[in-house]
Structure formats: C-alpha cells, structure tokens
Amino acid sequence: MMQIIKLTQLNETQKEQIFDLWNTEYPEKLVYHSMADFESYLSRLTEQNHYVLSDTNDKIKGWAITFIRENEKWFAIIISGKLHGKGIGTEMLNELKKNESILNGWVIDHNSDKKHNGDRYRSPLEFYIKNGFKVIRETRLELEVMSAVKIKWIK
Numbered sequence: 001m002m003q004i005i006k007l008t009q010l011n012e013t014q015k016e017q018i019f020d021l022w023n024t025e026y027p028e029k030l031v032y033h034s035m036a037d038f039e040s041y042l043s044r045l046t047e048q049n050h051y052v053l054s055d056t057n058d059k060i061k062g063w064a065i066t067f068i069r070e071n072e073k074w075f076a077i078i079i080s081g082k083l084h085g086k087g088i089g090t091e092m093l094n095e096l097k098k099n100e101s102i103l104n105g106w107v108i109d110h111n112s113d114k115k116h117n118g119d120r121y122r123s124p125l126e127f128y129i130k131n132g133f134k135v136i137r138e139t140r141l142e143l144e145v146m147s148a149v150k151i152k153w154i155k
Helices: 012-025 035-043 088-099 125-130
Strands: 003-007 046-054 060-069 072-079 102-108 134-142 147-154
Touching: 003 088, 012 035, 012 046, 012 060, 012 072, 046 088, 060 088, 072 088, 102 125, 125 134, 125 147
Parallel strands: 072 102
Antiparallel strands: 003 046, 046 060, 060 072, 102 147, 134 147
C-alpha cells in the first residue's frame, strides 16, 4: 500500500532517499555527486511543497515538488522505475493538481540520455501529454546537462 504525504519540509532521511531516487532515475548528466549539492539545489527553490510517495516501510518510491521560479509555479516529479506504468505517476500529478491551478515543467523530449546505471532514460513527454499538459515547443532549455521542452498544465 502506497501513500502520498504533502510536506513543506523534508527531514534528513527523506532527503537521502530522494537524493538516491534522483540519482537512480534521472539521466546521468543530472546526477548530484553529494548530498550538499542536492541540498543546495533545494535551497534555491522558493515556496516548496513536497509530495512524498512511500510504501508501508516508509521507503520513498516517488517524490514531487512544486515551487516558484520567475513568478510561475513549477514542478518536478520522480517515480521509481519499478513502478512505471502502474498509474502511480498520474496519481502523484493529480495530487499536485488538487493544490495548483497552473503547473510548469521541463521535460527531456528525446531518448538519447543514459541513466547512471547505463540504462537508457526514456522521455516521459507522452505521459505528461496524456495527463493534460500542453507542450510549449518554442520554449526550450538547452544546457550542457539537459535538453528539454517546457510543458504547462492549466486547470
């Protein structure tokens, strides 16, 4: 049985589990090499709301965050690869949507990145489209570590 809990702050154990989840599921180029780097990333985000998906043993299997960037509401979400295709990502998104009227995100829209373990990172773009997000094709993020397109959901 999984449950989603909304928090405004994470404790150290939660941060460590999310750090591990991030480094396991996201492309290798986005890996944080130390907990301090991950905490530095989090510290730059304003008005944070965390959504923690945990199993009966309080092991974190998914995490989402909403925050403000340049006067817009943004989000990030990570679900354990073992849970993909089971409706859990949609459940997490619906939890965010309950509390927001607009969500913006960056989505890697190609399949050429590898994860830390060598597996291919699969673009979740179709998942977001299926969940009501619009792709803002003219707005891209082109960085050394990431090539992504902006997505937006409006209630």
